[in-house]
Structure formats: C-alpha cells, structure tokens
Amino acid sequence: MSRYDASVIEQKWQAAWNEAGSFTATRDESKPKYYVLEMFPYPSGRIHMGHVRNYSLGDVIARYKSSCGFSVLHPMGWDAFGMPAENAAMASNGHPKDWTYTNIETMKDQLRPLGFSIDWTREFATCDPEYYGQQQSMFLDFLEKGMVYRKAATVNWDPVDMTVLANEQVIDGKGWRSGAAVERRELTQWFFNISDYSEDLLNALDGLDDWPDKVKSMQRNWIGKSTGLQFAFSLVDGPHGHDRVDVYTTRPDTLMGASFVGISPDHPLARQLERENEDVAAFCAKCRQMGTSEEELETAEKLGFDSGLTVLHPFDTAWELPVYIANFILMDYGTGAIFGCPAHDARDLEFARKYDLPVNSTFEPVEAEDHVAPENGGEAYVPPKPQPVRYIRGFAGDEIQTGDAGIASAVAFCETNGVGQGITKYRLRDWGLSRQRYWGCPIPVVHCEDCGVVPEKKENLPIRLPDDVTFDVPGNPLDRHPSWRNCDCPRCGKPARRETDTMDTFVDSSWYFARFTAPRADTPTDRAEADYWMNVDQYIGGIEHAILHLLYSRFFARAMNECGMLPDKAREPFDALFTQGMVTHAIYQTTREQDGRPVYHYPEEVDLKDGKAFLKEDGREVQIVPSAKMSKSKNNVVDPLAIIESYGADTARWFVLSDSPPERDVEWTASGADAAFKHLGRVWRLTSEIAALDDGAGKGDADLTRAMHRAIHDVTMGIESFGFNAAIAKLYAFTNTLAKSDAGGAAKRAAAKVLAQLMSPMTPHLSEECWQMLGGEGLVTGHPWPKADEAMLVEDTVTLPIQINGKRRSEITVAKDLPKDAVEKLVLDDAAVQKALDGGAPKKLIVVPGRIVNVVV
C-alpha cells in the first residue's frame, strides 16, 4: 500500500477490535467505571449526519476514557415505538413491526462501518417485548405506589377520521389527512404524578454542575414555581350550585385594578351556562374548535363572551365585575379562572380594549414624567417584580415599594381580612401517558364490570401487541381487533376488556439508560449492575430534548429509586450533559414554472462554481437558501454512506468534529470533507516516511519534544472540555510542526506515535494503522493515554504587547518572571511609548504580569 486507503484500513482494524472484544463492557470492581451515552436514535430508516456527529462526539469520550483506564460502558439501542411506523404502514399497506425492524437492520449496517466503540451485545429496541414487558411491570409497581392515576384530559379530535391527533398532525387547526376542523375533546387518560416532584425536580437542578445553564434555566421555567394568592369572587345570582369563582393570581397587588373575571370554556360554571343558554353553547363550541397546543392557544385571536353574570369585588361589595368566558384560559392551569387587570397585563389590556372594559392602574413608575398610563392609551405597565414602583391603589405598606414587597403586602392584607390565602403553585402538569395508538407499549390493565380498573398480573406480562392488525381505516387498531381486548379479569376471573391505550413513547426513553446496565435481566434492572454502572457519566444529545425527555427521565429515575430499582445516587441519572448542535446544509431551490412552488434539489444534483450553484442536468442556476437543519422534505441531506464510500469513516468523523464547536450547528460542506480527507492522507504519508527513518539524534530534537508535550497538554484539555474543534486545530498545528521538524528519527518516531494516540479517539482506524507502522505495542485502542511533562510546558520568556490608550502599539519580550517595576522601566524606554508620551509622564501604567501592558497618556 503506497497511499492512504481508508477502505482497506478501516475493515482491517474493525475486525481486529471485534476479535479483541475491545468494546465489551465488563463490570470490573477494581477499575473506575465510565458510562457514556448518546441519546438513542429513532429508527427512521437511514442514519444522517446528525447521528454521525452525535455518536462521533460520544465515541471520542468513550475511547479517551478507555485509554485513561476506565471500564467504559458505551451502549446503543433504538427508540423504536412511535407514529412514523404507523404512518408508513398506512402509506404502504405494511406493518409497523416489519418497517421498524427492517429500518433497525439498515441503520445498524450504516452505523457499523463508522467504527464506533459501541458494545453491541447490549443492544435492544424499545419495541422488543422483553423491553416493554419490563416497562409494563414497572408501570404496575408505580400504580401500586399511587404514582399513576386516571383523570379526564383534552385531546385533539378529528371529527371526520374519528381519531385522536398528535399536535403535529394538526395543521392550521385542521386534521392533516381529513382537512376537517379539529375539536378539543375530553377523554379519561392515564397520568404520572410528576407534579408531586415539582419542588424536588426544581431544587435538584442546583446540584447538576455539569449540565448547561441554559438547560437548567429552561427546566426551571418549565416547572414554573410561583407564589400568589388564591381567593374567591362571590357570584351574584349564579346558577344553581354556583356561588363563587375561585381564582389564582401571582399579582395580588393589582387586585384593585381588576376589571373583569375570565373563565375557561371548560370551567364548571361555563359548562352550566352552556346548558342553559344557546349563545353560550355556540361560543364554547367555537372555542373548542382549536387544537390543544399552548402555542396555538397563545397565538390565536383572544375571544371573550360576556356571560351576563357578575361577581363582587372582595374589598368593595358595591363593585361588580363582569364574568367573561374566554378562549385563552385553559382549564388545566390553576383554577381555570382569572381576574383581568388590563393596566398591568398586555393580554388583559388587549382584551379590555376589545370589549370596552375599564382600565385602572394600581401603580405607576417612580419617575412618572414620561409615563403614558394605560388608561390614557399607553401600553400595559408590567415592570419586573424586584423594581420599585409607586402604588396608587395599593394595600398596606409604603407608597413606593418593589413589586415583590407590594405582592407580599397584598397577600398579608388579604389573609388578615379573610380573603384568600398565599399559596405556592407550579406550572408543571402531570404527565399524560395515554395514547390512542397501536405502535406503543400496551398499558397493562383490565377493565372489569364488577371490579373496575384492575392491574394485570405480573406473571401475564408482557402483554404483547397483536400482529394481525391493519391500518386501512383511521383509528386505533387495538380497539377494533376482533379478540385482543377480550380477557379475564385478573381479580374475579369474569370476562373483561383490556385497556387499548398504549404508552407515550417518552415513557420508553425515560429509563432505557438504566436498562443498558443489564439489558437481559428478567426484572427492569439488576441492582448489582445498576449500582456499578449508574450514573450516566456523560450524556450527549440534541438541545431539542432540553425539557421533556430530560425532565421525564429525571422523574422516572426518582420513581424507579422509590420502587427499589435504582440506587439513591441515580435519582439524578445524568451526571453531565452535553447538548450538541444540528448538522445543517444549504438548500438548493428552483421554482416550478406552472405554479411558482419551490422545487428542492439534492446536493449531488448541483455543481458549485464561484459561490453559485447550477443544475448538473441542464446548467440552470439554482437559488442557494441559507443553511437549515438537514431535512428530507428539503432534500438537503447528505448521506453519510456516500461520504464513507468515497473518503472513509475517519474522514467523516474528523470532519464532523472539526471546524464547529460541538454545541453549535455545523454546516456540511463538500469542500470541508475533502480537506479532512487530504489531511488524513498527509498524516498517513508523514507517518510512513517517519517509520522508515533510522534512529538517531537531530538538531531539532528538543524543540520537537517540547511541541509534543504541548500537543499532549492542549489536545487532552480540548477533549476534557468538549472543545474537539480546538483539539483538532492543535493536531493540525502539531502535524505541521512534525512535518517541518529537523529532529532525528528517534524523536520524530516518538512524536508520531503520540500523534497517532492523540488522534485515536477521532480517527481510530488511521491511528491504529500509524501505530502499527511505527512499531507500537498492541492496539492503540485502550493503550494508556500519553501524559504531558509539565516541565516541558514552561516557557522562559514571554512577549508582552504594549497598548497605548488601549490600542496595541508595540511589544517587548522579557523573562517570564521579570519583576513588575523592571517591566515598567522597559516599557517606558520603548520607542513607541516615548513617542506617545512626548516627554511627559503617563497618567497611568497598567501591567498585567505575563499578559499585557497598557499605558494611559
């Protein structure tokens, strides 16, 4: 072999690793363990560059930690339940199971050539009955502990297809297939009691030192702890059984500015009025013609309906406020009712102006000169709570105080006057896990006419999904299956019916990390294995999972701990979290003549020239749309397999790790991949040249050795801090130094061996090959990581830039430990400084030792 041939090298070393069992994780109590996990993929059918990046990042860590002497667990599995499989089945008359397992095989075949250090013996898919059976067993434990319960909840209902829709299946308020206006409908559903853990989930965030602040911040806001006042307005002449409206507010200090009360269309009072009044019924029906997502609710036009009822203000019984039914108030939040204070809430102000309701400020800015009060046409005045304001209609307390103090005064005043009480609330709602779909984990309960809801017996698990189902009509195939739902009541033995709801796929992904510690155990976990391998030392995945998946997993870890399946330390299952950016690519777009709709072209259909793009087919110019997430619908996907075939896995890995910092989005460019390949070829050539050198000393030995230790230090720091792009920049620099060095063969060989080691987490195949050429012992995989000699890192002189008034004007080179006053003297003698001073004395002279000097004149 006379040139770098990735296909030969990569197959050779993958076979060697397999034979050596290099990546099989073994519980070895004598060694420290390291569990590195990337978020497992959904088996969509093809791996994409995002996967390559995600697993390359994890593989660097796994291989590095292995070289550092850890017993490493680096598993892989499949998040295999979910809607796309059912959609595919509908589209192609196939079966979700076949589609899913075929995809898994395809994707595994695509992943394997990348040479990741994955322990494939632990692989599983969440749709394996062995996995979901353990999940059912866990569900029964949770049920027994009172952590799962049933209640009514709203879903998106497609009235034409007679089926429940996911939020993404609701497009502009219409069902994606039928096009019918979607309605909100209530169903009885299963819920996990995650909200009981609100305080714990919130407080424990403070201990997650190695999580990104942005993720913790998003979770804090999601949990949404608030303190406020809960109280009741008494209803004037309410319908039978309704004499009050309970309200929760975080701004009780604005109570004297209340101008209306709003209730949800699903509020019991609204429901009552709906029965009595056709107009109310029509309005409520209209409100329900909308999806359930918060985004849709918040962006929809705010509509209200005057119920005709009034309530009394708690502090002035002569003051009556109208009660509106409003489409933006959700029954699931708080009490399903609010009071509106238009002066201090933008949404309430919009509402008040629309329905001509009064606006009364309760406070104004301390400096009020330029302030246009909302009652005079200004904007709603909503200062942050810690900011002092001047109260006009406040409660006991100073006229000028902060919002926080005003709120505290209001709560105290209300409590002493018997109007409500201060309470703490959380925005976090319980987790609804019921799905009216086939391709998910069946909920293992039985409905019996006599016994009600009865848990299935554990010895009957797993409750398997039936295979003989079709998707030719909409709706849940489990519901219409001729026999599947028929069973005997586990309690009384009489004929009963199975639950046909399946579990949210977030349940599957909320404990897979624990299952990887003992994937074949006949209980959900094996405590000895879980105690050894947990926690996940480094978890890596997309920022899009910052809230739901991670919060649900944190909840599950707590629940599993309380059921004895995980140790206490695993209540927070992920010690460190890293969120990587997406892989993006430019979109090549032309416009179809007939109707002006865009046509998207694959990158391989396009030639690039001078920053412009032309169709290979007919030379037409193509519009280049700035990068977007690689997506099938935009055709801007690059197939990793094609890259591997033309350049090799190491090139693909090197490229996705270089250039962009891992937390940021990375743009895939053909030229970048080309450059990565060239560089690897250069390393291969350089190594083969060095391998042929005779031993012996050379002039540059000392310099090269220094550079080698510097490289060890810098690259190690780069890997430790997830600065892989920076580590790679250092590797480029070290390669250049090595190529230009006039050191002798012995020093060069030592340096080249270190280069192979330092590159091995990123380009493991090439590194093995280089290691072998240089006569390295055994495999470089798992070979002890090189250590930098601290003494070799110290420089004895340092170049100090000299700034004059903050602008760099000159520099001096001095001994590293030269005293400050000696530096000052040298600086004042500097020609540029002399010129700037023009005979005078500096106003100020700042010397930052080892860094910089600034002369202020």
Place this chain on the structure above:
RNA sequence: GCCCGAGUGGCGGAAUGGUAGACGCAGCGGAUUCAAAAUCCGCCGGUAGCAAUACCGUGGGGGUUCGAGUCCCCCCUCGGGCACCA
C-alpha cells in the same frame, strides 16, 4: 404569544475582561511537471499609502472599564422548545 440560545473575514470558526481573526476551506502567487493530478512553499478583514504606518472593523444603538467579541440595558435577525414529532 411565552421560555432558552446564537450572530466575528468570501466561508466554517479561534480568543480565563488583556495583541480580534488561531486552525481549516476557498482565492491569489510560486516550486515541481512535457502537461495535468497529487504534493510542497508563500500571501490572504476593509480603506488609504511605494512603504513605514494610520484609520475603520466582532448584527444595530447606548453604557461600565485603563482596556469589551467577552459584562450591563434596549433593539433586529436566525434557531430550539411550548406538554400527543422524536
């Protein structure tokens, strides 16, 4: 609408509050070659200048500081999430 990020040369990006543009790509010039590919060497933010050098420059506008890409305030644009996409 609400929450969380990001924005630096032609491009990807580097920079504990301390020399803005490391490293790479593209481009330009040169070596090698019959020629090309490959490889190697050099230049490479903008404006002015033969040059030394000067001024401008990190999305926009203010501020703090001896010194701001970095910290604070306001704004713009793009991206992620919003509880049934995964």
